[in-house]
Amino acid sequence: MCYVLSLMVAALMFVACDDKVKEEPAPKGTLTLSAEVLTVGYEKQTQSITVEADGQWGVYPQVEWVKTQPSGGVSGTTTVKLSIEENKTGDVREGVVEFRRSGTTYELTIKQNYDVEAVTIADENFLAALIEKHDTDGDGILSTKEASEVRKIECSGKGISNMSELATYFTEITYLDCSDNSLTELDVTSLTKLEYLDCSGNNLTELDIQRLQKLTTLDCTDNANLTTIYVWFNFTAPTGFTKPEGAEYIEPAIAAPEGYELVWHDEFDTAGVSSPSTDNWWYETGDGGWGNNELQDYVSGGKYNGTRIAEVSDGTLKITAQKIDGKVRSVRMNTVQGWTYGYFEGRLKLCKGKGTWPAFWMMPKNFRAWPDDGEIDIMEHVGYHENYVSSSIHCKAYYHSIGTQKTNEIHIPTATSEFHTYAVEWTPEYLKFYFDGKLHFTFNNDGKGDKNTWPFNAPFYLKLNLAWGGNWGGAMGIDESCLPTTYEIDYVRVFQKIE
Numbered sequence: 001m002c003y004v005l006s007l008m009v010a011a012l013m014f015v016a017c018d019d020k021v022k023e024e025p026a027p028k029g030t031l032t033l034s035a036e037v038l039t040v041g042y043e044k045q046t047q048s049i050t051v052e053a054d055g056q057w058g059v060y061p062q063v064e065w066v067k068t069q070p071s072g073g074v075s076g077t078t079t080v081k082l083s084i085e086e087n088k089t090g091d092v093r094e095g096v097v098e099f100r101r102s103g104t105t106y107e108l109t110i111k112q113n114y115d116v117e118a119v120t121i122a123d124e125n126f127l128a129a130l131i132e133k134h135d136t137d138g139d140g141i142l143s144t145k146e147a148s149e150v151r152k153i154e155c156s157g158k159g160i161s162n163m164s165e166l167a168t169y170f171t172e173i174t175y176l177d178c179s180d181n182s183l184t185e186l187d188v189t190s191l192t193k194l195e196y197l198d199c200s201g202n203n204l205t206e207l208d209i210q211r212l213q214k215l216t217t218l219d220c221t222d223n224a225n226l227t228t229i230y231v232w233f234n235f236t237a238p239t240g241f242t243k244p245e246g247a248e249y250i251e252p253a254i255a256a257p258e259g260y261e262l263v264w265h266d267e268f269d270t271a272g273v274s275s276p277s278t279d280n281w282w283y284e285t286g287d288g289g290w291g292n293n294e295l296q297d298y299v300s301g302g303k304y305n306g307t308r309i310a311e312v313s314d315g316t317l318k319i320t321a322q323k324i325d326g327k328v329r330s331v332r333m334n335t336v337q338g339w340t341y342g343y344f345e346g347r348l349k350l351c352k353g354k355g356t357w358p359a360f361w362m363m364p365k366n367f368r369a370w371p372d373d374g375e376i377d378i379m380e381h382v383g384y385h386e387n388y389v390s391s392s393i394h395c396k397a398y399y400h401s402i403g404t405q406k407t408n409e410i411h412i413p414t415a416t417s418e419f420h421t422y423a424v425e426w427t428p429e430y431l432k433f434y435f436d437g438k439l440h441f442t443f444n445n446d447g448k449g450d451k452n453t454w455p456f457n458a459p460f461y462l463k464l465n466l467a468w469g470g471n472w473g474g475a476m477g478i479d480e481s482c483l484p485t486t487y488e489i490d491y492v493r494v495f496q497k498i499e
Contacts, residue, residue: 031202119165123162126155167187179198179201319333340460340461356466357468377392379425391433
């Protein structure tokens, strides 16, 4: 009897234990969203999503540009409003809104497009060829963003007669095949990164590749009326160049001011990447403040520990001030040669940034004392007063430290974004300063034969430099966030009167 009872108790215990093992976990709750992905336009807007749940839940946006109302709910059906800010980023953006119920997270992904600005292309065939190859999002439009990412254009045999928008949208391309079309003109002057150009089989009469020093392959054959191909100074045709027999390579002609002739120039058009020619330029070096409490260190040879500070590439000289090893490194370079009288001109694009102080100026070849021996400032610009450019002279009688300086400032709205010419005409009678060929300042010789008022009868040399900070450049403080910043020089030319 006891034995049977014991077996019954053991059996009951086994059943109880077995029931405990097979016990189902408590339900975690459910939540359903009316959509898992929401794609919207760039505009500021309000969207709605429906939430169905069997209990309490919360909503948590994971990006700042989405706000929700309400912030949660209980069982049943709830409409959540999503306030989405305008997308000004210039790109598609994506964010997540999380809905949480009993330890489980449900995600709503929001994809917001940007404001698509379509390129304007006059030639329908050219536009169609571009859309076919470069409409990456498949919306049938070539946006300015898509155009900016194009590096290779292949549009051979598409019946194109006009490609005038190349300079507007496609300056970064390295490869252009526009062969076998109906082009009578082709402006590639702004495509300075081009390495390959095939414009054969068109109706071109001339082609300007003067600024395309990176070009290694050119095919302009089968242009029956092509007679002139404009190239760079000291040009030798690369082995990859082919042209019609009747076409000539023509190096640039430099127009001289009336009564003057070219006696010296540097066009900075060496192929590839190099430093300025030491046949033409020498460097001043050091970080002693240069009499103006300047903060930069001028480096030797245009380099600092292998980093180019002065670089000749793509047809221009680029002086780039940059902070390396805890100090701003820059360049102060001077012409080897000096001249007495002449017309001195540079084509310059100035740098931006509070603390910058680029200059194009002249100092005496046989310098002994400042300001006694004179100084001619063709162009000076300080970054805190952007696009205001000054020309000045300094001598014993007239200089800024005693408040008698002779100077003039002009406003050039595009001084830091475009190239402009800055020049001085220096004769025994006067110094006249020009901006884009327009006279803006004159300093006359008083004729007294007094070096204190006119020391400008001895040889002077030209100078290019980019200072950082200092009494003028740093007068309103400095902002290193602008670094690196580049002062760009297209050319420097010297003309003297024809005897």
